Amino acid sequence: MVSSLDGFIAKKDNSISWFETSDSYEKGVSGQDPEEFLKTIDCYVMGSKTYEHALELSKSYGWAYGDKPTIVVTKRKLPNERSNIEFYAGNLNKLVVEQLRPKYKNVWVVGGAELAKDFIINKLTDEIRISILPIILGGGLPFFDHLGQELPLHLKDTTAYKNGMVELRYEIKKWPVINMPLTYHKDGK
Numbered sequence: 239m240v241s242s243l244d245g246f247i248a249k250k251d252n253s254i255s256w257f258e259t260s261d262s263y264e265k266g267v268s269g270q271d272p273e274e275f276l277k278t279i280d281c282y283v284m285g286s287k288t289y290e291h292a293l294e295l296s297k298s299y300g301w302a303y304g305d306k307p308t309i310v311v312t313k314r315k316l317p318n319e320r321s322n323i324e325f326y327a328g329n330l331n332k333l334v335v336e337q338l339r340p341k342y343k344n345v346w347v348v349g350g351a352e353l354a355k356d357f358i359i360n361k362l363t364d365e366i367r368i369s370i371l372p373i374i375l376g377g378g379l380p381f382f383d384h385l386g387q388e389l390p391l392h393l394k395d396t397t398a399y400k401n402g403m404v405e406l407r408y409e410i411k412k413w414p415v416i417n418m419p420l421t422y423h424k425d426g427k
Contacts (some may be wrong), residue, residue: 365394397405
């Protein structure tokens with residue numbers, strides 16, 4: 239997930255202009271080759287709002303997720319113009335155990351915040367990777383909103399880039415015991 243320093247993943251109007259940074263950090267490394275990074279991902283999982291936003295952005299920038307299998311978690315009927323898009327409604331644990339784990343090694347939960355939260359609190363994630371851009375937005379859609387529990391993490395890696403972005407990779411430590419429903423149904427998403 240890409241975030242502002244104050245923890246927001248989107249402005250209230252969903253604009254992405256803040257993703258571009260003119261900052262410079264001399265000690266930083268050159269940016270990771272996006273093509274090489276994307277090759278490591280076997281499948282994408284996203285929520286319906288992220289999917290709709292990606293569709294809108296694809297009109298100007300093209301489909302960002304290529305031909306990789308993409309599962310959109312939703313109960314709504316949404317347009318589908320690509321053969322690699324699949325829609326899923328139901329139990330997230332079943333999705334992971336029956337569809338994702340047998341086929342894919344690296345699954346990226348693209349967003350949004352609600353879906354990421356559901357994967358985290360239902361113990362379906364191994365790692366949280368967040369790239370913090372050098373900006374404070376002051377409001378918008380928070381990434382970690384109301385997890386409702388403390389979650390211990392282990393820092394696996396950190397990278398500072400020349401553009402001022404810092405990437406943090408955290409492993410989720412031993413899971414605390416929680417009882418949450420696994421069926422994805424919030425707000426008809």
